[in-house]
Amino acid sequence: MYSEIVMDHFANPRNVGEIQNPDGLGQVGNPACGDMMAFYIKVDDNKLSDIKYKTFGCVAAIAVSSIVSEMANGKSLDEAKQISKKAAAEALGGLPKEKMHCSNLGAEALVKAIEDYESKN
Amino acid sequence: MYSEIVMDHFANPRNVGEIQNPDGLGQVGNPACGDMMAFYIKVDDNKLSDIKYKTFGCVAAIAVSSIVSEMANGKSLDEAKQISKKAAAEALGGLPKEKMHCSNLGAEALVKAIEDYESKN
Amino acid sequence: MNKIFLDHASATPVKKDVLDEMLPFFSRDFENPSTVYDRGMEIKDRIEQERARVANLVNAKEGEIIFTSSGAEANNLAVKGAALARPKKGKHIIVSAIEHHSVLNSARFLERQGYETSFLNVDKYGLVDLNRLEDLIRPETVLVSVMHANNEIGTIEPIREISEITKQKDVLLHTDAVASLGNIEVDVENLGVDLLTISSPSIGGPKGVGALYFKNNMRLMPLIHGGIQEKGRRGGTENVPGIVGLGKAAEIAKKELFQKEKNLTQLRDRLINGVLDNIDKVRLTGHPELRLPGHASFCVEAIEGEALIFMLSASGIYTNTGSACASKALKTSPVLIAVGTPEDVAQGSVVFTFDTSNTQQEIDYVVETLPIVSARLREMSPIWNAA
Amino acid sequence: MNKIFLDHASATPVKKDVLDEMLPFFSRDFENPSTVYDRGMEIKDRIEQERARVANLVNAKEGEIIFTSSGAEANNLAVKGAALARPKKGKHIIVSAIEHHSVLNSARFLERQGYETSFLNVDKYGLVDLNRLEDLIRPETVLVSVMHANNEIGTIEPIREISEITKQKDVLLHTDAVASLGNIEVDVENLGVDLLTISSPSIGGPKGVGALYFKNNMRLMPLIHGGIQEKGRRGGTENVPGIVGLGKAAEIAKKELFQKEKNLTQLRDRLINGVLDNIDKVRLTGHPELRLPGHASFCVEAIEGEALIFMLSASGIYTNTGSACASKALKTSPVLIAVGTPEDVAQGSVVFTFDTSNTQQEIDYVVETLPIVSARLREMSPIWNAA
Numbered sequence A, B: 001m002y003s004e005i006v007m008d009h010f011a012n013p014r015n016v017g018e019i020q021n022p023d024g025l026g027q028v029g030n031p032a033c034g035d036m037m038a039f040y041i042k043v044d045d046n047k048l049s050d051i052k053y054k055t056f057g058c059v060a061a062i063a064v065s066s067i068v069s070e071m072a073n074g075k076s077l078d079e080a081k082q083i084s085k086k087a088a089a090e091a092l093g094g095l096p097k098e099k100m101h102c103s104n105l106g107a108e109a110l111v112k113a114i115e116d117y118e119s120k121n
Numbered sequence C, D: 001m002n003k004i005f006l007d008h009a010s011a012t013p014v015k016k017d018v019l020d021e022m023l024p025f026f027s028r029d030f031e032n033p034s035t036v037y038d039r040g041m042e043i044k045d046r047i048e049q050e051r052a053r054v055a056n057l058v059n060a061k062e063g064e065i066i067f068t069s070s071g072a073e074a075n076n077l078a079v080k081g082a083a084l085a086r087p088k089k090g091k092h093i094i095v096s097a098i099e100h101h102s103v104l105n106s107a108r109f110l111e112r113q114g115y116e117t118s119f120l121n122v123d124k125y126g127l128v129d130l131n132r133l134e135d136l137i138r139p140e141t142v143l144v145s146v147m148h149a150n151n152e153i154g155t156i157e158p159i160r161e162i163s164e165i166t167k168q169k170d171v172l173l174h175t176d177a178v179a180s181l182g183n184i185e186v187d188v189e190n191l192g193v194d195l196l197t198i199s200s201p202s203i204g205g206p207k208g209v210g211a212l213y214f215k216n217n218m219r220l221m222p223l224i225h226g227g228i229q230e231k232g233r234r235g236g237t238e239n240v241p242g243i244v245g246l247g248k249a250a251e252i253a254k255k256e257l258f259q260k261e262k263n264l265t266q267l268r269d270r271l272i273n274g275v276l277d278n279i280d281k282v283r284l285t286g287h288p289e290l291r292l293p294g295h296a297s298f299c300v301e302a303i304e305g306e307a308l309i310f311m312l313s314a315s316g317i318y319t320n321t322g323s324a325c326a327s328k329a330l331k332t333s334p335v336l337i338a339v340g341t342p343e344d345v346a347q348g349s350v351v352f353t354f355d356t357s358n359t360q361q362e363i364d365y366v367v368e369t370l371p372i373v374s375a376r377l378r379e380m381s382p383i384w385n386a387a
């Protein structure tokens, strides 16, 4: 069973959307496998000033995207890169064993977006 | 399930017992197989004037002994020899399929007793 | 909020009449049917009456029904039992590509024991390829297994035509009727099958019981070896309350079939038309006409099934994605792949299965709600803009 | 006339507390535990709670319990499942000569698949021969199966001593605890077994459910192949009410064990002494001390078991002859033959098994009645005079 926190983030995902002309864009997953995430970031003074994402995936994938966006917002790029899948899962009150792999995706997509920004700056 | 007639003959077997100095004695079955019957007869004017038996065996075996003794009583030896296992089973209101073989024994033991009498006379 | 239950293929509440008949067999008439004394034998007799009720539902003879613990067990017993009892005939079996796991994995088990399996392909509607079947059958083929109707896409297979082929080629035919039974006519004589799988929970009976029709006392290797229960064909103390429940459910299913078929077909068509008319980029899966009356299944593009199911359940609509079993296997539905659905589209599978307790109002609410929920998920989907 | 039920080994009424916990799962909480939505997942969670209750009864970990449909299925899964999953280790198994049909016939099935079975003999009390066991074990031996207690003669086997041997020789050990569970302590750690069979109806749970303890996630070839249920180890929709009933029955059994063991031992000894004192030519079968607390079994010479059972039931006493299964097989009990009972004597087998619902008064009535009934049957027995 999903935790109440998961269900809340799934029902009311925070920061969902796109950023026009983002400073960084990170995309992971593959629709053919049932999950895909795109993270959009704005960077200001080496900090994440805005985060948005779009997610195609299961309940866990959507909740993970949402929690990662919340956890990263306002953080420095280096801090944000440290957000582990474990931390995301914990912040969600845990995830079912077979869904742990989804918790990977959120952090991965965010890191990719930051790397995208770094590669261009 | 056993018929009511079977249960009645089992609970109140007719003609059970032994005859001292019988005119004929027929024994079939084997205790090691779980069934054995001994039929004792008295013959008068070529007719069965008395029948007794002892039976070691299941409910069906006891009921068959009882009904065969009733069916044969007073009959001529030839008539008595004609009593078939089918007739005995029918007179009992039927027997469960796996118990049909017990119905053999009664008629067989009676025939053996008659043959014993005939061989001595 | 009212709950609208549209996942009857996975489970159905046990009917009150069914439970009432079962209840005495837990604590009052609890004796073991294998015992010799009167009370045990009465229960044995009751089991035989239930066997007759179940046989009657599929137009079989009483002696042609074995009770099992589930549809899955019946499928295992049919496939393994028929094959393992005939090693001399050969070691080849044929199963359709869209069978339930319990058939597919039984075939895989046989492969480990030296058997060979051929998979019979299906077209885009899920119908098996009859010409291909003729080609696949060899002298050493023991068994063909094709389900009567598919639980995931609702397609009804041409079992009668298949049985004409298998009879002519002298091969046994098994059909899994778990999805069809109680929804359309299931008549073993008309279908011409040798083995047919029955599940209790899918016809309003209790979980923990199922049955297998096997024609004319045909030879079967038991799956559960044991004592004399089920004439030596299945060991274990009989699930007496379960068997009584299945018997009663079978009786009710038989009585209600005609009306149910009619009602559910109306609901189904209302839902299918409503969904196709109101949502963009949604496809009906399975056959448009040759499908179960109470079965409507779709793929909604650019969204994922589990998320859809959860959003629907938050709106009080309980439904399923893929098969009840596949849903947690985290794999794209093999059935949808077999009918040629692109993998990304197959993720958005949603399956509605009805019962007579469902109403037109409920269907209308679904037709209203599904577009809203789909739009919400698409709004956050990175592949929806692309579409 | 009051009914005195002394055949608890074959069936026991489902306890009220057990049925009460089961009832909601028929019609209200009916959802399929494999479904993804909340209501299905809640039921899945409940199954896991029940798994913990059952594990607790035998001192196992929660993940070491698989639910089945019966003790017989668990025995089949243990014997076939352990052997078929280890073809490389070898194709030899050892089973005791007094195992239940479901073990013996599973061994016979394996023989058809190229395995070899050795039968471990027992002494006149039914105890297996430990020295012989050492001799029988070979490098290619996969499994030893010896029941914890025998249902027909009540003897408790030295499983702990056996497990010392099997551990040292690196062979798996299975024990069928259907007869012992709920009557004496059953602790998988103390016993040192790898597999242990549990049946629901014999501990006051419902029919149609059982369980297998399997140590540490050991490899097992499924018996019922299917979907993801029971982590892929047993297919088929779970018998949810049955599993809940077994869980509750396990909880009660654990709580009541100590007191039950004490009470039943008293009743048992009262019956054994009463019968041996009051009837001529009657023998106790099984071990005089190392026997189940609620189990008294005899052979009454010169009479046949079925007739005895029927006469007793006419006096309101319900009991059994041989095993519930053997009783209609029309064969002399293999267990009684294995302990060296002469065939004619074995015919007069009668088995009394108690529960805490039985009273001293009931036992006294049996002690009074059995001699009368025996005398009546002996009076008409052609072999009694000879005795």
Ligand SMILES: Cc1ncc(COP(=O)(O)O)c(C=O)c1O
Pocket (backbone or CB within 6 Å): C235, C236, C237, C238, D009, D010, D070, D071, D072, D073, D075, D100, D102, D147, D149, D150, D151, D176, D178, D179, D199, D200, D201, D210, D324, D325
């Ligand atoms: C010792 C033993 N093992 C196994 C079984 C089989 O249990 P079930 O009938 O629940 O399948 C029995 C049943 O009588 C038994 O006595």
Ligand SMILES: Cc1ncc(COP(=O)(O)O)c(C=O)c1O
Pocket (backbone or CB within 6 Å): C009, C010, C070, C071, C072, C073, C075, C100, C102, C147, C149, C150, C151, C176, C178, C179, C199, C200, C201, C210, C323, C324, C325, D235, D236, D237
């Ligand atoms: C087509 C089909 N066959 C077999 C089964 C297995 O039935 P059960 O879960 O009763 O074992 C199912 C269950 O969903 C099914 O849909």
Ligand code: FES
Pocket (backbone or CB within 6 Å): A033, A034, A035, A057, A058, A059, A060, A061, A099, A102, C330
């Ligand atoms: S997104 Fe793949 S299972 Fe969660």
Ligand code: FES
Pocket (backbone or CB within 6 Å): B033, B034, B035, B057, B058, B059, B060, B061, B099, B102, D330
């Ligand atoms: S006497 Fe043998 S079964 Fe009846």
